[in-house]
Amino acid sequence: MLLITQFRNIHQRLIMLTCLALCLMHLSADAVYAQVFSQATGTRGDIFRLEPYKPLYFIGAFDRTLDTQNPTLQEVEVQFQLSFKIPVSTIPFWNGKAAIGYTQVSYWQMFNTDYSSSFRETNYAPEVMAAFESGSTLLGLERIRTVVSFIHQSNGRGGLESRSWNRLYAEAKLDWEQITIGLKPWYRIPESAKKLPTDARGDDNPDILRFLGYGELTAEYRDKAFSVLMTGRDNLRPHDNRGSLQLELAIPIRNDVSFYIQAFDGYGESLIDYNRYTSRIGAGFMVGRFQ
Numbered sequence: 001m002l003l004i005t006q007f008r009n010i011h012q013r014l015i016m017l018t019c020l021a022l023c024l025m026h027l028s029a030d031a032v033y034a035q036v037f038s039q040a041t042g043t044r045g046d047i048f049r050l051e052p053y054k055p056l057y058f059i060g061a062f063d064r065t066l067d068t069q070n071p072t073l074q075e076v077e078v079q080f081q082l083s084f085k086i087p088v089s090t091i092p093f094w095n096g097k098a099a100i101g102y103t104q105v106s107y108w109q110m111f112n113t114d115y116s117s118s119f120r121e122t123n124y125a126p127e128v129m130a131a132f133e134s135g136s137t138l139l140g141l142e143r144i145r146t147v148v149s150f151i152h153q154s155n156g157r158g159g160l161e162s163r164s165w166n167r168l169y170a171e172a173k174l175d176w177e178q179i180t181i182g183l184k185p186w187y188r189i190p191e192s193a194k195k196l197p198t199d200a201r202g203d204d205n206p207d208i209l210r211f212l213g214y215g216e217l218t219a220e221y222r223d224k225a226f227s228v229l230m231t232g233r234d235n236l237r238p239h240d241n242r243g244s245l246q247l248e249l250a251i252p253i254r255n256d257v258s259f260y261i262q263a264f265d266g267y268g269e270s271l272i273d274y275n276r277y278t279s280r281i282g283a284g285f286m287v288g289r290f291q
Contacts, residue, residue: 049087149169
């Protein structure tokens with residue numbers, strides 16, 4: 001009977017995944033995704049309208065390093081990202097907008113029925129940003145885009161599993177034909193030290209910059225047939241060097257729905273594992289575009 005029950009649970013989850021994939025295949029590009037910086041950047045008509053922000057994706061992932069953390073965890077799980085933003089004001093004379101944004105990444109032990117198929121980790125990232133775009137050509141560049149933002153990221157847990165940090169970042173993206181280069185340095189807002197590890201107040205992860213570094217560099221190549229995005233981070237410490245590299249491949253299927261592959265190697269893949277080396281690869285579907 002137990003075996004039959006587990007089979008039914010897995011069968012139901014597979015049906016749900018299939019339905020989600022079919023829904024993604026039929027979504028309209030106009031309704032689901034628009035460029036983060038639209039042509040109407042400075043118009044009042046876009047104010048207080050829900051817009052996509054970072055891409056939505058849903059993948060099955062294999063993490064060969066996961067069971068070293070906890071033997072009750074499975075190496076195969078589901079990972080998905082949800083993200084949106086709401087412009088709240090135009091910025092006169094700068095062709096920009098002020099907006100609030102939200103991004104969530106969840107890690108779901110979907111097939112781990114022995115342990116209730118629980119969510120292993122969810123990271124929440126609300127932010128307040130000002131975004132600007134220059135359409136002028138400079139030194140062969142077709143477009144220059146900049147963002148200044150305050151972002152809070154946490155995993156919503158308490159006690160010894162609590163992780164959070166606040167940052168200010170400035171991001172610049174330069175477009176040149178089929179290539180986009182981005183630079184995103186950040187500054188972590190300091191927090192007071194905890195008197196006890198179980199205290200609710202104080203710094204949950206005082207050494208996080210040692211593993212996530214002080215910013216990230218991105219490079220994208222896009223074509224009609226596919227898009228590739230590389231994201232790298234480094235702590236800039238020659239004697240204790242830590243960082244990460246993430247590669248993403250999107251192959252368009254229909255409208256803005258793409259077959260999606262994501263590979264990650266290094267530190268900081270999720271907040272709960274910011275100080276654990278992770279080697280991970282996943283595949284599934286993505287709605288939207290990288291830039």
